[in-house]
Amino acid sequence: MIEPSSGDRSVTLKDLARRLGLHPSTVSRVLHSGEESARGAASTGTAERVREMAARLGYSRDPQAMGLRTGRTQLLGVIVPRLSDLVLATMFEGMEEAAAEADHSIFVMNSRDDLVLQRQKAEIMIARRVDGLILGDAHLDGTLLADLTERGVPFVLVNRRIPGYPSATCDDGLGGELVADHLWERGHRVVAVIAGEPYASTAIDRTQGFVDRWRELGGDLPPEAIVWSRFDTVGGRDAAEAILGDDRRHPTAIFAVNDFAAIGAMGALHSRGLAAGKDVAVVGFNDTSLAAHLPISLSSVRSPMLEIGRSAVRLMLGVLDGRAVESVRLAPTLSVRESSA
Amino acid sequence: MIEPSSGDRSVTLKDLARRLGLHPSTVSRVLHSGEESARGAASTGTAERVREMAARLGYSRDPQAMGLRTGRTQLLGVIVPRLSDLVLATMFEGMEEAAAEADHSIFVMNSRDDLVLQRQKAEIMIARRVDGLILGDAHLDGTLLADLTERGVPFVLVNRRIPGYPSATCDDGLGGELVADHLWERGHRVVAVIAGEPYASTAIDRTQGFVDRWRELGGDLPPEAIVWSRFDTVGGRDAAEAILGDDRRHPTAIFAVNDFAAIGAMGALHSRGLAAGKDVAVVGFNDTSLAAHLPISLSSVRSPMLEIGRSAVRLMLGVLDGRAVESVRLAPTLSVRESSA
């Protein structure tokens, strides 16, 4: 364990108390009681002296000891499919900020969207005594959430939602609608959807939002125009191959529910000598930092990822405080670029 | 704090001891002494009974209490510029694996390559009593490392190196050489380098490796052909604009020390009606999962990111054990694709 002070040993409450001729409990009250009760903790003079000494010696409270005593570690566990996914990495940055502001620290682990790993990581975090779990890899068909609920483990969801549990997500349905409106306006009538993984609410909601709106507009969209796929570049490429290989139908536009899948689709078009944006419009989702700067810039639905991350932490802290919390769904916007202009 | 057991309260050593008619210290010795000393910890029969009961009641050691007592939290702090960078995110996955195998947990924070934030995050981690720090954002001109050394904070570097400190990195110089050899063989004689940020060893070493080898081969490479830039897509685009805008020199190949910068450069080419791979060759670095699947697939130097992450944890554990450790430099390979075929 690293000693926070510059000396050889960490400064403790006892050290402070000895130097001040006070009892450790008094020092503790001055330094660590909440704002309200701090007033009655000690005389103004004493409090002043304590704070001065603490600053001078570089006192820093030991979180292990505090956790042991209070039963609250101020540790939040975050589980995501993979941090190398720009979307989750960005949400994580938001969580980190919000947690730091509330004096909490965050533990994050990857589950690779694997149900076994997901459970394993959750157990590791629980063994570490995190106060609660923020799950970014909720599967619509999983049983983890029910089990956690039964065990009384506090948690909230981020990025993906499951009805009945508190979550912070993008309004994915609305995002799908925006894309439908846009493509319809641009005159497209034969379209296809690269729909993502059917166990993720993001995939379901974005696809559903698009489809519902498309039909509302009077558009036709047969089931075979919707292709489920992995969320990555390879998944998008494969799905696009399937779509373009169908000779009965030649879509003039493709909506991929994820930027990486969209990039894969652009690759498939390129392989067939088709130009994204000219021959076939492509729209992605998330507006990752890449989208605007691709050789052919990608139209994409921008979801407020940082803010979603921050909201997830707020929800979590609310749950831990025993408050009733409401799920948050943040509105996305559409950035139109060369790929669908 | 979440209670690990399914009951309302966590099972403690004391609980186990009471049920077994033993003293908690005996239970502790059986369950937690190292393999060697465990033999003498209790009679075979007792040990058996203890382990059985622990399993039955779902005992899980409290890390806070253990940390408080032993002074080792089994917590490692990791600081990276940004987790949304695929490179660091992937190295982090390697670190996570290696740490889990050694029963350690990892804390990770973003510093955005900002020297102030870097210090701030380090302090937060130290205040959390991590056993050591793994730094992925070392600046060649920073003073943090010297300060940490003086304070006796154990740390190692990952991804970027600084002479004199233990680090786990790619052999970036060799990577640059591979690119020089490749472009020379393909007949290019007028080339340019998008060199990255001059405070990062990755940028320096990759550029230096390329330049040295290029001159060794008899190539010419004036200083103005080397453009320093940010590591992201926008940085690469801007740098490429500068390179292509120079009328005295028309490079037939561009080496970008980072895939994202390379993608930005491809965008700049596209804007000028030039095709990457046909009109101007482009080579990136890191071979991120995107590279192979871009519309025009990108040649890139593949660095063993997962393994670099794992090595960093091994180094860290070595340092914590008081062993003398050697820096690790892992060899990269070149993947040639359409952009420079």
Place this chain on the structure above:
DNA sequence: CTGAAAGCGCTTACAG
């Protein structure tokens, strides 16, 4: 306004 005690869950010499 301040002190003294008890205890969170664990480990580790020290006895026997």
Place this chain on the structure above:
DNA sequence: CTGAAAGCGCTTACAG
């Protein structure tokens, strides 16, 4: 082979 004690650093009713 097992027990008993002490203590890691903190907080929190309870006195006074």
